[in-house]
Amino acid sequence: MHPLITYLNAQLPAMTELLTRIVSLESFSADKAGVDDVARLIAQELRSLNAEVTIFPQTTTGDHVLGVFNRGAGSPILMLLHMDTVHPRGSFAARYKIADGKMYGPGVFDMKASHVIALYAVQALQALGQMPRREIRTLFTSDEEIGSFTSEALIIEQARGAQLVMVMEPALADGRLKSSRRGVGNFTVVARGRASHAGGGHERGINAIQEMAHHILAIHALTDYQRGIATTVSEIQGGIAHNVVPDRCEIHVDARANTQADADWLTRQIYSLRPVLPGAQLEVSGKFERPPMECNAERLAIFERMKQIVAPILTLEHGPSGAGSDAAFTAPIAPTMDGLGAVGDGLHAADEHILLSSLVERAAMNALILQAW
The missing domain is CATH 3.30.70.360 (Alpha-Beta Plaits)
Known part of the structure; x- marks a missing residue:
């Protein structure tokens, strides 16, 4: 078994507990207080991993959070995430449960599981002494579900000059990466x-x-x-x-x-x-x-390289997504791949859920990409 998988399997109870905490902090896009609750928890977790944390205060939406590891070292990689969801306050009590290897809850698939995946990808690399000597940026925004009107400029600023942008939106239902976006x-x-x-x-x-x-x-x-x-x-x-x-x-x-x-x-x-x-x-x-993110020659080349990197732990595939994402802002200016988050289903629905096992697999996958890109 790959050392990353072994390490992360041992961390799955802690990953599940952290994800429950994040999902319980309900963060409907229009609920600034709720989104800011998530932002404070994310900032705390980033600081525990020795990231340099910057908060970008907002007045009408939640604050944005940037965590930077190894600032100034090598060509940067950006991991792009959002903290807001489409689910209004009060949804957690009615929808949260763990059953049959799945976690159900508002925003668990889109995209709070990705928060845990990104954090534990870095933690695993640190614990195993495999953290790359390059700058890694983790940007958590607050308004993706309503158009990214306050975060678009910040996203573009952080993506410019990046060697790779890893958009941590959930995978397609069968685990494929999202190589194009409408x-x-x-x-x-x-x-x-x-x-x-x-x-x-x-x-x-x-x-x-x-x-x-x-x-x-x-x-x-x-x-x-x-x-x-x-x-x-x-x-x-x-x-x-x-x-x-x-x-x-x-x-x-x-x-x-x-x-x-x-x-x-x-x-x-x-x-x-x-x-x-x-x-x-x-x-x-x-x-x-x-704008659309098209599956062009650059996107296919990025996918093929990712496929080779993660081959020791899984076989990657890719496909189109009918929805939009912040990949639209980064794809024109930096190499971008989307759908690196959890595997699950029920996007934006009452039965939104993830496969808990995908926390381990996707964290290991992202760690390998961070290490080898």
């Missing part, structure tokens, strides 16, 4: 009409909801599964009273694309919408906040 766009479309009485003045009104109905159908018609394009009108607001022709309607559009070319095409299509009803007006705003 780009994520958010758009707002506002239709404006003219209000009037729905009975006595119906003919004078311009119904903004009716106007928007044409565009909802047009936007959904842009979906093309073969190209990897998906559009979703995910929110709609309009009207003020039952007896008034509505003069305003607003929708939110979630847009996904596998390639930058299709992201650009989709953006042009949404911005080319024009009013249908006489007298109606249309306003469009938004963009692709996260």
